[in-house]
Amino acid sequence: MSTEPYKNVYLLPQTNQLLGLYSIIRDKSTARPDFIFYSDRIIRLLVEEGLNHLPVTRKNVDTHTNEVFRGVAFKGKICGVSIVRAGESMEQGLRDCCRSVRIGKILIQRDEETALPKLFYEKLPEDIEDRYVFLLDPMLATGGSAIMATDVLIKRGVKPERIYFLNLICSKEGIDKYHAAFPDVKIVTGALDRGLNEQKYLVPGLGDFGDRYYCI
Amino acid sequence: MVVAEGKGDTTTSHGSPMEQQNSYRPPWTTPYIIGVGGTSGSGKTSVASKIVSSIDVPWTVLISLDNFYKPLDKRDRELAFNNNYDFDEPNAIDLDLAYRCISDLKNGKKAQLPVYSFVNHNRVPGKSITIYGATVIVLEGIYALYDKRLLDLMDLKVYVDADLDVCLARRLSRDIVSRGRDMDGCIRQWQRFVKPNAVKYVKPTMQFADAIIPSINDNRVAVQLLINHINSKLEIKSEQHIRKLVKLGYSDSKPIRDHEKVHELEPTNQVQAIKTMLVTKDLSRDDFIFYFDRMAMILLSNVLNNVSYRNDYELVTPEGIKMENMTTIDFDKIAAINIIRSGDCFVSSLRKTIPNIAIGKVLIQSDSHSGEPQLHCEFLPPNIAENYTKIILTQGQIISGAAMIMAIQVLLDHDVTFDKIIVMVHLATEKGIRRILNAFQNKVDIFIGILVDNKNLKYNKWATTRFIDSNYFGCP
Numbered sequence: 001m002s003t004e005p006y007k008n009v010y011l012l013p014q015t016n017q018l019l020g021l022y023s024i025i026r027d028k029s030t031a032r033p034d035f036i037f038y039s040d041r042i043i044r045l046l047v048e049e050g051l052n053h054l055p056v057t058r059k060n061v062d063t064h065t066n067e068v069f070r071g072v073a074f075k076g077k078i079c080g081v082s083i084v085r086a087g088e089s090m091e092q093g094l095r096d097c098c099r100s101v102r103i104g105k106i107l108i109q110r111d112e113e114t115a116l117p118k119l120f121y122e123k124l125p126e127d128i129e130d131r132y133v134f135l136l137d138p139m140l141a142t143g144g145s146a147i148m149a150t151d152v153l154i155k156r157g158v159k160p161e162r163i164y165f166l167n168l169i170c171s172k173e174g175i176d177k178y179h180a181a182f183p184d185v186k187i188v189t190g191a192l193d194r195g196l197n198e199q200k201y202l203v204p205g206l207g208d209f210g211d212r213y214y215c216i
Numbered sequence: 217m218v219v220a221e222g223k224g225d226t227t228t229s230h231g232s233p234m235e236q237q238n239s240y241r242p243p244w245t246t247p248y249i250i251g252v253g254g255t256s257g258s259g260k261t262s263v264a265s266k267i268v269s270s271i272d273v274p275w276t277v278l279i280s281l282d283n284f285y286k287p288l289d290k291r292d293r294e295l296a297f298n299n300n301y302d303f304d305e306p307n308a309i310d311l312d313l314a315y316r317c318i319s320d321l322k323n324g325k326k327a328q329l330p331v332y333s334f335v336n337h338n339r340v341p342g343k344s345i346t347i348y349g350a351t352v353i354v355l356e357g358i359y360a361l362y363d364k365r366l367l368d369l370m371d372l373k374v375y376v377d378a379d380l381d382v383c384l385a386r387r388l389s390r391d392i393v394s395r396g397r398d399m400d401g402c403i404r405q406w407q408r409f410v411k412p413n414a415v416k417y418v419k420p421t422m423q424f425a426d427a428i429i430p431s432i433n434d435n436r437v438a439v440q441l442l443i444n445h446i447n448s449k450l451e452i453k454s455e456q457h458i459r460k461l462v463k464l465g466y467s468d469s470k471p472i473r474d475h476e477k478v479h480e481l482e483p484t485n486q487v488q489a490i491k492t493m494l495v496t497k498d499l500s501r502d503d504f505i506f507y508f509d510r511m512a513m514i515l516l517s518n519v520l521n522n523v524s525y526r527n528d529y530e531l532v533t534p535e536g537i538k539m540e541n542m543t544t545i546d547f548d549k550i551a552a553i554n555i556i557r558s559g560d561c562f563v564s565s566l567r568k569t570i571p572n573i574a575i576g577k578v579l580i581q582s583d584s585h586s587g588e589p590q591l592h593c594e595f596l597p598p599n600i601a602e603n604y605t606k607i608i609l610t611q612g613q614i615i616s617g618a619a620m621i622m623a624i625q626v627l628l629d630h631d632v633t634f635d636k637i638i639v640m641v642h643l644a645t646e647k648g649i650r651r652i653l654n655a656f657q658n659k660v661d662i663f664i665g666i667l668v669d670n671k672n673l674k675y676n677k678w679a680t681t682r683f684i685d686s687n688y689f690g691c692p
Contacts, residue, residue, distance in 0.1 A: 029531070056488065203537050
């Protein structure tokens, strides 16, 4: 179970295995195949942790020995929403746990004129207001684009307490700013970093996640 | 043959056993050793082969003392090529080495037998026969009953007796017809070496024999009597083995979940829901495989939280921050051994977690007649004791625990220490887990996906039927 340094922040148990995985992806000398593989492993753990917060309902089933097994079943529909491009790296991890999950996309980029984040594109499931939403973006630095994306979801009728924001690393600044806007959204993360540098990058960080996962 | 775990035991406990009874000796640490001696041409080889083919026990091995001929130096080799070397005296055979090999096997260890080439009159360099896990060993050779130390290791000593003229007739027909040798050479060899040694050294070993088999044209009755005797002895051994295994399943007062070596997956919402899916009757195979793999990944991740790590990794992040004393895990120091077949259900999740993990296999099945689990084969990564710091033994389902106990013993026999062994099992009964704990004095960590305790077993019979691997692979 997660420790809770802040309300509504669920930090994965800091096991030696998890720390070992982070050592690999933080290291700038790690080549892309390894970066992808070990990021995917962390993503899988984040998804499993997120899914564990979803409610279940009692369900009795018959076993092959014709006994009644008192078990539970998943309750409620879910969907994923990834923030293009880095967030898309987390889609497969979600699919590995929920095979036919619907996945919406949001593209947010910095407006060259105003230097503020601007929404360029959104495609979301039509019944998204009935669903639990896993918002996917690997880094929570300043929180600018995550706040804008969450705003889009809420305007579409999604309840804040049904949103789970999954990321690999976040900063205290980012959490504070994000939770100031949406205190009820649950953040599921694997690492809390010291802070941001002048360029607003997470430190120690792991570089530009999208670049390392897709390009360099 | 059926899979070893299939036979659930029905014994109930009668009080707790004494601590010293809690240990396990697999059948191969007490192999049944049969020596078959007799003069050259007496027909001992055919008697030995008949024994091997007639006793229905896997891992019955026939070892010929011919393997242990001493390598010859240059001078002796020349003598040998001219039929002037005495191969028939006891000294020609390396009985010390033979003793060491048989003694290792008697202690359940692996033994390497040399291979001797009669063409070169030397041991074949770099070649050896590896024997491990034998339950019955038949040692055959003219001097099988000669060495006191070997005799002490044997459970049954058989001498095949034939008149020397019969032996000569057999040798002549064998050497001349089958091997194309000339009559004169054969007769000379007989008179110079074979016969004198037979009289002086071989014949007297008859006194050590428990049974003397006549080598007449039809010795079927005598051989059959012998085989009946061996089979009855093996049956007693196998019954003792099964009784021992049953005994190991007795409970102590401590609840199974309180054992510090027992690690059951935390019953989170997801784990509970997946478990419900997996026990549902007539679940499609697609779904079964998918949910099994999901649970396997969670379980494996739990196991990997308990492997060794170092805190000496230094790295620089792309932002130029230097980080020291970081945690690192040597994933290449972890190996897995799957117990065929249900352990193979974990292959896909193992590969998704550690892509290049070395995966060994062991096949353990129970005899269809007696139900005794028997080791059929083992393929382990080379130098398993030195090359790995953790070895994960996997099995889809543990019912009686017998196969897992044997698999652990196989690792111990290969010098793997307890602290390196982790058992990972998807579904297990309390009795099976207790048996493993008791057999190895609570020294092995066991990670379990779903544990059904004794109290709940009577409402959860599905846990004592074998279904995990048949559902996963789609064949019964």
